[in-house]
Amino acid sequence: xxxxxxxxxxxxxxxxxxxxxxxxxxxxxxxxxxxxxxxxxxxxxxxxxxxxxxxxxxxxxxxxxxxxxxxxxxxxxxxxxxxxxxxxxxxxxxxxxxxxxxxxxxxxxxxxxxxxxxxxxxxxxxxxxxxxxxxxxxxxxxxxxxxxxxxxxxxxxxxxxxxxxxxxxxxxxxxxxxxxxxxxxxxxxxxxxxxxxxxxxxxxxxxxxxxxxxxxxxxxxxxxxxxxxxxxxxxxxxxxxxxxxxxxxxxxxxxxxxxxxxxxxxxxxxxxxxxxxxxxxxxxxxxxxxxxxxxxxxxxxxxxxxxxxxxxxxxxx
Numbered sequence: 001x002x003x004x005x006x007x008x009x010x011x012x013x014x015x016x017x018x019x020x021x022x023x024x025x026x027x028x029x030x031x032x033x034x035x036x037x038x039x040x041x042x043x044x045x046x047x048x049x050x051x052x053x054x055x056x057x058x059x060x061x062x063x064x065x066x067x068x069x070x071x072x073x074x075x076x077x078x079x080x081x082x083x084x085x086x087x088x089x090x091x092x093x094x095x096x097x098x099x100x101x102x103x104x105x106x107x108x109x110x111x112x113x114x115x116x117x118x119x120x121x122x123x124x125x126x127x128x129x130x131x132x133x134x135x136x137x138x139x140x141x142x143x144x145x146x147x148x149x150x151x152x153x154x155x156x157x158x159x160x161x162x163x164x165x166x167x168x169x170x171x172x173x174x175x176x177x178x179x180x181x182x183x184x185x186x187x188x189x190x191x192x193x194x195x196x197x198x199x200x201x202x203x204x205x206x207x208x209x210x211x212x213x214x215x216x217x218x219x220x221x222x223x224x225x226x227x228x229x230x231x232x233x234x235x236x237x238x239x240x241x242x243x244x245x246x247x248x249x250x251x252x253x254x255x256x257x258x259x260x261x262x263x264x265x266x267x268x269x270x271x272x273x274x275x276x277x278x279x280x281x282x283x284x285x286x287x288x289x290x291x292x293x294x295x296x297x298x299x300x301x302x303x304x305x306x307x308x309x310x311x312x313x314x315x316x317x
Contacts, residue, residue, distance in 0.1 A: 002062075002287060002298070010061035010300075014048040015093075030057065031067070031233065036099060041043030044068075044095045044141065050282070052256045053117070058274050062300050065092040066286045067231045073294050074229040078196050083224040085216065086278050088247065090315065092134065092301035100216035100226060105167070106156075106157055106176045107186060110210040111150045112243075113141055114236070116254070116261055119166060121153075123175045137276035144243045149168035150165040152187055152196055159230040185223060197230045202240065206251065211235035216261040230293075232286045256282055 027035035030051045035043040046064030049057050072095060075086040085097040113121045122143050124132050124137050130139070135154040155170050156165040169187070173180050201208040212234050214227035228234050232252040239249035250258070256274070263272045275283075287298045 001286070001291065002300070004280050006282070007061055007283045008276055009055065010274065010283075011059070011279060014059035014061045015050060015064060016047065016049060016057075016059055016303055022157045031064070034229075040225055041101045042097050042099045044097055046093050046095075050253055050256065052238075052260060053271070056255065056260070056267065056271045057189075058279070060286065061283050062298070063144065063233075063286055065300055066298070067233055068093055068095055070231050070290050070293065071228040072182075073097070074197070075225070077200055078193045078225070078229070081192045081196055083222055084229075085218075085224050085226045097226070098218055098224070100218040100224060102214060102216045102226065103182075103186070103223070104156060105154045105172050105183075107190040107213045107215070108149065108153045108155060109150050109190050109213065110153060111194070111198065112144055112146050112209045113137065114144045114248075116257055118266065128166065132167055134170060137233065144246075144248055145245075146243075153191060158175075162263060182223060188214070189223075193225065193229070197235070200293065201230075201237065204295075205240045206289070206292060207238045207240050207243070209236040209238055209248075232289055237289055251285045253282075255285055270303060 009166075024038070027034040027036075031047055031049045033045045033047070035045070039042065046061045046068040048059050048061055050060045050063055051057055067088065069092060072086060072089045075084045078084070085100055086095060087098060088096040090096055096245065113125060113277060117123065121132055126143070127138060130137050135151050135153070137221045152169060154167045154169060156167065156177070167177070169183075172178050172183050177183075178186065185238070193213065194211060195276070196212065197208045208230065211230060213225060213229070215223055216226040217223050233295060235252060236254055237251040242249040256278070259274070259278050260271065265271050290296075290298050
């Protein structure tokens, strides 16, 4: 594990963007850059940007490498459950994947009633709602209670400048987002991957509380798991057993969200600047989660300058 001095020293280098002059089709995301190659493959380059709210980005050193390598670990852990798009990891920050068209619906699987944002299950439940995203909840639940069975709350993938649209499972088919057969397959795969994730996390001393999955369709029609899987950005992890104290210990970006909430910030207006100590602790938790889940010591590679990434791309042309 890197110590706090190592993490603070890395802060000025934390990658906020890539300046790569590249002739192939490129997409910009909040936390990664995507380069389409010539033969149905795509390079995904992670950065150290963390999105705590819709419009809040912060730089967390080594975050990109944790997300990239942890996703690769989970793709291998779940490849017997559902196909995925991973082909290779040629660099700590880079994944080579199959090109496919993302489905219009993202799948959120929830194992607890929790959350701190205004669209979270607990926020809505605490405000008096008992039917939320098509699911009915009984009276008497307490924040962070485990649900009898994991539930799915689908959402659309938001366009630039837009918020995600929350859907019920019925609305996915009724609204024409996916046909019934595809949606049944996606739900089954999502619940199976979540179950595997809970098992692996529990063996490592963590609770996998909830997560977001994206699926895509390959040119041959195969529906597969894509994007990132069970990372501190896409999933909520708690220290196993810590919820009993009423204060679950977070190993994910909820740690940053809660810090903002303590400052009175909920995602509107100008956010306060993250203190160096919070940045270092966030990086420490991300790395600790990686090491706990994989059983490997995190060994950071060099930050990927544009020329270095370009050389990685060339190797795959």
